[in-house]
Amino acid sequence: MVIVMAPSASDNDIAGVVAHVEAHGGQAFVSRGVSRTIIGVVGSEAVLETLGADGLPGVADTKRITAPYKLVSAANHTKRSTVRVGGVPIGPDTFTLIAGPCAVETPEQTYASALLAKRAGATILRGGAYKPRSSPYAFQGLGLDGLKVLAEVREATGLPFVTEVLDTKDVEDVAEHADMLQVGTRNMQNFGLLQAVGGTGKPVMLKRGLAATYEEWLMAAEYIAQRGNLDIVLCERGIRGFEPSIRNMFDVSAVPMMQILSHLPIIVDPSHAAGRRDLVVPLARAGIAAGADGVMVDVHPNPEAALVDGAQALTGESLDELAQAVTTLPALLGRTSAAHRAG
Amino acid sequence: MVIVMAPSASDNDIAGVVAHVEAHGGQAFVSRGVSRTIIGVVGSEAVLETLGADGLPGVADTKRITAPYKLVSAANHTKRSTVRVGGVPIGPDTFTLIAGPCAVETPEQTYASALLAKRAGATILRGGAYKPRSSPYAFQGLGLDGLKVLAEVREATGLPFVTEVLDTKDVEDVAEHADMLQVGTRNMQNFGLLQAVGGTGKPVMLKRGLAATYEEWLMAAEYIAQRGNLDIVLCERGIRGFEPSIRNMFDVSAVPMMQILSHLPIIVDPSHAAGRRDLVVPLARAGIAAGADGVMVDVHPNPEAALVDGAQALTGESLDELAQAVTTLPALLGRTSAAHRAG
Amino acid sequence: MVIVMAPSASDNDIAGVVAHVEAHGGQAFVSRGVSRTIIGVVGSEAVLETLGADGLPGVADTKRITAPYKLVSAANHTKRSTVRVGGVPIGPDTFTLIAGPCAVETPEQTYASALLAKRAGATILRGGAYKPRSSPYAFQGLGLDGLKVLAEVREATGLPFVTEVLDTKDVEDVAEHADMLQVGTRNMQNFGLLQAVGGTGKPVMLKRGLAATYEEWLMAAEYIAQRGNLDIVLCERGIRGFEPSIRNMFDVSAVPMMQILSHLPIIVDPSHAAGRRDLVVPLARAGIAAGADGVMVDVHPNPEAALVDGAQALTGESLDELAQAVTTLPALLGRTSAAHRAG
Amino acid sequence: MVIVMAPSASDNDIAGVVAHVEAHGGQAFVSRGVSRTIIGVVGSEAVLETLGADGLPGVADTKRITAPYKLVSAANHTKRSTVRVGGVPIGPDTFTLIAGPCAVETPEQTYASALLAKRAGATILRGGAYKPRSSPYAFQGLGLDGLKVLAEVREATGLPFVTEVLDTKDVEDVAEHADMLQVGTRNMQNFGLLQAVGGTGKPVMLKRGLAATYEEWLMAAEYIAQRGNLDIVLCERGIRGFEPSIRNMFDVSAVPMMQILSHLPIIVDPSHAAGRRDLVVPLARAGIAAGADGVMVDVHPNPEAALVDGAQALTGESLDELAQAVTTLPALLGRTSAAHRAG
Missing domain, CATH: 3.30.70.1140 (Phospho-2-dehydro-3-deoxyheptonate aldolase; domain 1)
Known part of the structure; x- marks a missing residue:
């Protein structure tokens, strides 16, 4: 100092x-x-x-001259880390696609979404059972029933899954079912929740807060790491900006910066950043080209009927474009596709 | 729509x-x-x-054309609401000063701070027992012991107190001791916490999230209101901005805008907005002049030794200037001082 | 460094x-x-x-440790400066109201606006002859004819006037007619224009750029000062924010911060910050209470027919409220009203 | 409406x-x-x-429901436009690299930079003769002499060049020498300048303002187009953000959004966005992958001695990485390299 x-x-x-x-x-x-x-x-x-x-x-x-975070700092690790989710790696050598429905609505919709995800090249399923919604009048998710649906779909498809946990009281339930726990944007500085998920020993995906600086984001990761859990994947999902025609400002600079500042893997979520389908594939491509270790996207068999964020879910042609990007771009940057591997 | x-x-x-x-x-x-x-x-x-x-x-x-919040909307109330905290009103007819230490450190420091607060004209005490800190290495507060200190100081001074609750698991403890529960900036969209504090029946102070729009803020209040609790006071405490010399951007427009959009009382917290002592009094004055129903400030008997945010705590001369503003400005705008009143 | x-x-x-x-x-x-x-x-x-x-x-x-601006820095002046506009002071001891129509439309409308301005306590007239408009399809101002109208209204009312200059080619014309030249938000870093107005020897009002830091703003002032002209008044008029219901984010912290960093007078323009009439008076009050040396507002005899920014122009009742604030608040802060004085 | x-x-x-x-x-x-x-x-x-x-x-x-810009709107053009700069196309079918020194310092440095640019695959040279600098104490460029250096280097290398014009009084000089005129970030809403460059008939590169919405940017382009000049290339170069470790926030979403809203070509300038060399190549890759029609970067034979923005100039190894990206990525997206072609 x-x-x-x-x-x-x-x-x-x-x-x-x-x-x-x-x-x-x-x-x-x-x-x-x-x-x-x-x-x-x-x-x-x-x-x-x-x-x-x-x-x-x-x-x-x-x-301050030295970073106020230690365990997650690049300064203290000679190489970047790989985190394994149900055997699937997320890290510097591979590229991992995570896909699935924004919200679990029914077993059928979740299973159909998982098949779409697989077709696009995904090796991890995403899906929301507990949904944080700005409006108390909006659909809040199926909760524990949603977790069970995700577990069944994992059984049927072989895809491990990541799902969000919103409250410390649900951490145990979610950790029992899920392969990876997601801490969402609105909870990035919910320190009790960070400590609770850190204590489960399960991999954690930590989304960036809507107005979080890089330092604040890494300090939040440090809270998790302090509980002895370094299996943390950072996820850039757009920050608050002033442009009215897009939902959030996708900060692609976060990808190389997190790789300079931290040893943790960093992925991007272009679906929530854009909030509109026609931007998802271009932003996914941008994230991959900037060096992201993975991409997470919303898919839905029937976006028009989706209960949450249907406007941003990929389907049909746009999903094929994504599959194309996922197949070609990472290889150009020296990465292999992250399929399941023996741990 | x-x-x-x-x-x-x-x-x-x-x-x-x-x-x-x-x-x-x-x-x-x-x-x-x-x-x-x-x-x-x-x-x-x-x-x-x-x-x-x-x-x-x-x-x-x-x-959208109609607001997505109902219970807290001005459209559905003919007049602005008054919330009573331990008998002290916060509302359109009065002006209320809330003051105290950022964090409860010791009984002596808390008591001394409460006396400073009273001297400046405060009728409600503030003090943090559970502290949300960006760094896991920083002082996290005394927890339950801090609540007990605050209760003792209330006994000694007659000042009801407001204190932050960070986690649903602590809501019961905090509600048992405090006169008002504060939901902090980082938890503005911690929906489980909003519902839990809404369920206690105690008045709630809802601070604005660092990147929250007015609508998102009022939607968060709606979560509390949905539990049957309309005793909500909004608190503007600065939002994220791009200016490096101040900690947060104090959005004084939020004061008149909340009074246009909602019937809930609105106060300002210039201490956390500014992050530096020399701005606190000018920003407090600005908030009062814009029509705020109250002001909340940090005071400390010995700011240089404060464990949290000492740089922004008022003391000595700056506190006298605040007292001067609190005495003269609200009267000019037709408000009376909010002392304890028979309910 | x-x-x-x-x-x-x-x-x-x-x-x-x-x-x-x-x-x-x-x-x-x-x-x-x-x-x-x-x-x-x-x-x-x-x-x-x-x-x-x-x-x-x-x-x-x-x-950087030392500020990169010198001539306008508070570090190099023991006391804050007063700038005189046609004999009317703007500075630390007085409070100055500047009012007038956003755009000069006709002699009649300008004269009527000047009378409204006087009634509210204004001692300087504002009015746009050259208008910077985001849209090329919008009314661009009367140009030189507008300057002549302003000069006639000055003759009739005794009010000196400030008006914006947009282009170096117009600087001579504007300097010939106006008592003070305004450099607008969009031109804060138009360095050729800054140097040109600096060279006229006339007082300059420098509005803050929409995304300018305090340092960038003062560096822009330094460009003017380098031409030997220290008669500069800074004007906060709102910066870009993310809140959709207000046009700009009124940064009231700029008032005390400019007084810490610089010796130049600082005024506020709540009309352009808010973009809506119901916020103008509360924000004007906030600016005065924060310590502003003056306020500049739009007035119009018939806002519904205004060619530019009618939605923010004060008239009738709202103008009386402003007059009330201007009469009472500055005195409370130790300022006298800035009428014309012998230079 | x-x-x-x-x-x-x-x-x-x-x-x-x-x-x-x-x-x-x-x-x-x-x-x-x-x-x-x-x-x-x-x-x-x-x-x-x-x-x-x-x-x-x-x-x-x-x-508003319809866009307030017409000539530059995608709604009124069935296909995206190609702009030719000294015979080199910038448009939907090709990919164009523009490179050169931030500022023209000497003939030798400019020539050496142009050779570096060519080696990396550039077909257009960039270089600043008139430099907009936040500080009046910083190097302001060589002016007309700089234009002559650029013209000589064009002669020697065959590269057409783009250079910034800051003031209407210099438009004629710049248009006489340059193949393309750049309007910089700080002048995006300098409407007199927009009209002046629009009147030259030369291609114009319009950089986005630091806080400009997409609509404001396209309205600025409309000012140029209204003078009968539709040879406009948009350039995203980073906007103001809150993250202290990067100079500007690179808004990669602007690439697909401009292609949805407008028919004009859109390129990216990762050098000015990042302000640091280690981000330039990742951001350039991101821009290309998002679909940009070109990239503009700073190069310098000896960045440590650069008079302006040396910290962001590519050289040696980083330049080779860029060349690699430029060779492989655009082809993957169906674009050919934009060499000089018979008009």
Whole structure:
């Protein structure tokens, strides 16, 4: 950490900052410049997080230099990690397609969606049993019954599945059935939930919050990792922007940046980013080309009848285009297709 | 709802949309224009929320006309509501100052903060027992012990208190001790938590999410209201912006807009918006002048030693300036000071 | 400037950075920390702006510490400045209302608007002769004829006027007629225009760009100041946000922040921020209470017939409310009303 | 246009709106719903742009349905356009790489950069002679001398060039030398400049403004088109976002959206979006995969010595990676390389 003193800071102010740092268990190194004095601070994460030097007399600014996350930082891992979901890898050497219905509605619709997903090249199924909905008047998902449907479809198709968990009280149920637990955008900083899913030992997909910086996102991952669980996959799904014609702003820069900052795999969800079908394939292609370790998309056998987000679900021709992209683009970037492998 | 058809939409497409609306229990009214056809849809909230017309052939766009929230809408209340917290009103006729430490650290610090709060004119105490922290390495609050400290300080000072609840599992404990439950920014769309606090019958303070639109915020309030609890106070505390020198963007327009859209009281939290002490009083003044029903600020007897957000806590001179603003501005706008009153 | 080296930076890299700094005419001070080395750089503005150290081997990050603007910085002025417009002061001791029609349409409408402005307490007239319009199909203003109308209305009412200039080719004409030149939001970084208005010697109102940081805004002011013209008034008029129900996000924090960072006067334009009449008075009040040196609003005798932005123009009752706020709020904050004074 | 009346609107209000529409030369169609009345408006662009119905009594909201741009709209062109720059096509069938130094510094540096550009597969040279700089203390470009250097390098290499014009007074000079005129981000709504470049008859590259919506961007293009010039290429170069570790937010969704909304070619500039070299190739790949008609990048023979934006300039290995992407990706999407062709 660097503490920048105001031009008007007195020697007393500087001595006060040094004493404050040492009282909190850190070490302070003073560099006196021509117009300003800068104080470098060295100490453990706990020291830096609770230092609170901003309010001290004479302090103009404080700047973190080291990242405030450790377990998920690229700095502490020589190579990028691979996470296995029911035997299917998500990581730097492979490319993984995850597909399925936004919401589990019926066994038939879920099974039909899983077949569509497979046809497009998916090796992991997605599907929502607990649905976070902005409106209390909207369909909220089938809950435990939905989990059972997903488990049956896994049985029938061989596809492991990922599904969202919304509340700490449901973590046990979801962990019992699912191969991977998803923490959604709205819960990225629901710290109790992060700790609970971290404690299950199951792989976790952590979606980015709608207004989360990269650092906040990785700090959320750190909460999971602190529970001893490093099987975390990050998922970029669009952030809040000002453009009215698209639902969210797909931040494709997050793909290379997460690979610079962290060792965790990073995938993209173009369906939720775009909110409209005609953008899903172009954005999926963009994510793959930027280096994503996987893509997750909504598919539906009959989008017009979907209870949730039908407007963004792929089907028919658009699904074939996706399959085409998934077959050709990752290979160009040196990746193999992520089929099931012996662990 | 208005469904705008594409210029290329056929008669078949239009008939398909009408059939779709009717199959979902709504009524459709077709207006054929020169270059476009527009279909008006009338139906219940459940119909409109699950209609999913965006994906139908020939549909160019769909636009909501009525607000998707009902219980908290201004349209359904002739006058703005007053919420009482331990007997203290928050509403259109009064002005209420809520103050206290960001986090409960010790009984002494909390008591000293409460005295500061009183001196500034506060009639409700704030204080965090459960703290949501971006970093897992930061101080997370005293939990249940913190609640007990707050209850003791209430006893000693006569100030009812509001405190944040982070997890559904803690709702019962917090509701047992606190006069008002706060749902924080990071949990604005934690729907299970919203329903749980709605079920306690205690007043709820709902902070705005970092990237929440006004509609999303009011939809979150609707989740609480649906549990039969209309004692909800909205709190603007800054949204994510692009300016690096301030922590959050204080959206003062939210004050008059919430009063146009909803009957619920609206207060502002300039401390968390600004993240720096020298902005707190100017932003508090701005909020009051814009018509806020109250202000909530952090105070601390010794901000330099604060474990959480010391840089934004008021003390000494800045607190006196706030007291001055609280005494003079609301009266100018026709409000009385919100002291304890017989219910 | 502080250059932060990567943990992996070699001694060679560090020596390379030092050599680079010195070759560009700066001085470098190396501080070796436990995990990182930090290099402080001292030098003139020209050195710092052209250093380009980001791309050097071993460099992780570079951070500016001193502000990159000088002439407009608060650091170099012991007290805040007052700018005089046709004799009317805008500055720290007074409060100035500027009002008038968004666009000059006819002599009659402009004169009627000026009378409304006076009635509300305005001492400077605003009015657009050259209008920047997003659509080429919209009314673009009367140009030179509009300037002449404004000059006649000044004659008739005694109000000096401010008007926007859009193009360097019109600067001479506008400077000949107007008492103050306005550089609009869309032109905040039109550097040729900034230099041209700086060269006229007339006071300049510099509106904030729609996505401008405080630093970028002050750098734009620095362009004007470099031409020897420090008679600059900053104007906050709303920035781009994500909320669909308001046109722009009124950033009231800009008022105290500009007073911390700069010695220039700062006013607010709630009409363009809100884009809707029912928000103008609350936002004007908020701006005044936050400490603004003035307010600029649109008024129109017949808003429904206005050619530009009629929806935001004040008239009748809303204008009286504004007059009330202008009369009472500034006095509470220690300001006097800014009438014409002998220069 | 659709005018939505408030629930409380009277018959008088409705009649007033109809009369207002007709007085402005439009036609009004009234649809009375259960809770609301909706009025459809048909009329020319000039009617719709100057209608100003927002402020009328009883009006709750107005919504545009048809796009306010015409000449550049996809609705009025059956196929996407190809723009030729010195004989080199930019359009739907080809893929075009544009590369060169951010700023022209010397003949040698420009020539060396052009050779690097060619090696990477570029068929158009970019280079800045007039540089828009946030700081008045930064290098502002060589001006006319820079144009002459670019013309000489074109002579020597056969590459046509694009260069930015900042001021209407320089348009003639730039148009005399350059093959394509660039209007930069900061000038996207400098309407005088748009009209001036539109009048030259030369192809124009229109960069997106930092906070411009898609509609505002296309309206800016409409200003150029209105002067009879449809040889416009749109360029996405990143918008303002909240993430501190990247300079701008690269909005890759703009690529497919511009192809849905407009017939104009769309390219991407990942160098200015990212502001850091390690992101340029991933973002270039993302842009190509999303369907961009071309990519524009900064290259420099010696980035560490660059006077402008050296940190983002490609060289050596990163340039080879780009060349690899440019060779393989567009072919996969059915595009041929855009070499010079007989016009």
